[in-house]
Amino acid sequence: MTKFTRTLILAAIALSTVCARAQTDAEKAFAAIKNMPGTWEGTSAEGPVKVTFKVTGGGSSVMSEILGKEDMVSMINMDGPNRLLLTHYCAVGNQPRMEASISPDGKTFTFNYVDATNLATPDSGHMQRMTLTVLDENHHTEEWVFADHGKEHKVLFDLHRKA
Secondary structure, rough: OOOHHHHHHHHHHHHHHHHOOOHHHHHHHHEEEOOOOEEEEEOOOOOEEEEEEEHHHHHEEEEEEOOOOOOOEEEEEEEOOOOOOEEEOOOOOOOEEEEEOOOOOOOEEEEEEEEOOOOOOOOEEEEEEEEEEEEEOOOOEEEEEEEEEEEEOOOEEEEEEEE
């Protein structure tokens, strides 16, 4: 084997190592959310609930739509390899952005408030947190926490895949 051939082989190995970079926790969480398209139905303390998921933007984002008397949309996307974001387009008229933290087992994604557009004051009513827990490929929960002047209201959705 010539020196050139050895150098070429080592360069190919180095390149494949760079290309095969392990996914970050945020990327793994986003991949799991991208596997949720379809309609999900379930219950909450406030009654029946329906949520749809759709991968959009050429695979760069996932739209989650809560269907009911006040339809709301959330967009989930990556911001670099380590940051998973959720922007919630709320029925109260503001748009909180939340950043995910991932549980050690990779099944729970807690999106915590970062900032918001169209928020009258910092303590005005807005979504503060959303925790999505994947129980299996056809069952997940979403806990939504609404903060308003220092008080929190929580709603838990227990959802099963319908289509």
